Amino acid sequence: MQQSRSGKGVINAEMKAQIDENLKRVYQDALSEEVPDRFKDLLAQLKAKDAQK
Amino acid sequence: MTTTLARRNDQGDVAAQRSPRDRLADHLTGLRAFAISLCRNGAQADDLVQETILKAWSNIDKFDPATNLEAWLFTILRNTFYSALRKTRREVADSDGTYAATMFEKPAHDGRLAFNDFQRAFDQLSPEHREVLILVGASGYSCEDAAQMMGVAVGTVKSRANRARKRLAELMQIGDGEDLFAGTDGAMTAVISRSVPSAA
Numbered sequence: 001m002q003q004s005r006s007g008k009g010v011i012n013a014e015m016k017a018q019i020d021e022n023l024k025r026v027y028q029d030a031l032s033e034e035v036p037d038r039f040k041d042l043l044a045q046l047k048a049k050d051a052q053k
Numbered sequence: 054m055t056t057t058l059a060r061r062n063d064q065g066d067v068a069a070q071r072s073p074r075d076r077l078a079d080h081l082t083g084l085r086a087f088a089i090s091l092c093r094n095g096a097q098a099d100d101l102v103q104e105t106i107l108k109a110w111s112n113i114d115k116f117d118p119a120t121n122l123e124a125w126l127f128t129i130l131r132n133t134f135y136s137a138l139r140k141t142r143r144e145v146a147d148s149d150g151t152y153a154a155t156m157f158e159k160p161a162h163d164g165r166l167a168f169n170d171f172q173r174a175f176d177q178l179s180p181e182h183r184e185v186l187i188l189v190g191a192s193g194y195s196c197e198d199a200a201q202m203m204g205v206a207v208g209t210v211k212s213r214a215n216r217a218r219k220r221l222a223e224l225m226q227i228g229d230g231e232d233l234f235a236g237t238d239g240a241m242t243a244v245i246s247r248s249v250p251s252a253a
Contacts, residue, residue: 011218019218020190022171027191030086039081039102046110047074 073116077109080123083192087127090187091134093176101137105130124194128202131184138180174224182217189214 011019084105088098108129109116116125175183188199189210196214200207 011215011222015222016218019171019186019221022168023175023186023191025168026172026175027086027090027187030089031082033082033085033089035081035085036099038099039085039106040078042103042106043078043110046106050074 073113073118073122074110076122077106077126080126083123084126084130087187087192088130088134090183091131091180093183101130101134104133108133121198124198124202131202134180170225174221177224178217178220181213182220185210185213186217186221
């Protein structure tokens with residue numbers, strides 16, 4: 001179990017698939033978070049400022 | 054609400070015809086997810102997104118509408134992230150795991166790999182490793198796209214992704230039943246400072 005600590009361990013296809021599945025879940029969790037209003041507000045402000053020019 | 058930019062295409066408001074500035078709002082979710090993936094710290098991620106929006110807004114003329122807007126935004130975000138990292142290494146050092154601990158409390162209902170262990174291992178990776186894994190492993194960009202965003206060769210993307218997966222596997226095995234994850238500040242700092250100077 002510990003042989004890959006040396007850094008020479010090889011990731012087999014199943015391990016890679018499991019890692020990528022978990023990576024997708026990490027990313028999906030981040031994607032599913034609600035975007036704070038501050039960003040939409042910021043874009044609205046930038047747009048308003050631009051329109052004044 | 055109507056701006057000079059929007060008026061250019063008063064009819065047929067499909068994505069391709071909207072001005073890039075108007076399309077920025079479509080990418081807030083993705084930008085924030087990428088920022089969270091890089092920082093693993095919600096407050097820092099939000100600051101990063103804000104800075105990215107400001108830069109994108111003022112440099113919008115540098116965006117080629119024939120290309121992928123999200124990829125362009127991700128490039129700005131990651132470049133901003135790495136230059137901030139160089140300046141504020143000290144602050145970044147305490148971001149290990151705090152985000153995952155507070156924001157990801159969902160039960161591990163499937164998990165052949167326990168998801169919490171996975172996240173802890175993911176948090177311990179260098180930002181470069183997290184970045185490459187999110188781009189090519191999770192968000193579905195090709196190695197070629199990722200190479201362009203990261204400013205490195207395609208081969209570097211592939212080898213870095215392989216090393217990152219290997220490192221993740223190591224971290225999870227080491228963590229099995231051990232509390233080696235406690236007090237990782239030093240290790241985290243070492244990883245970050247080692248990986249900062251060059252993106253290669």
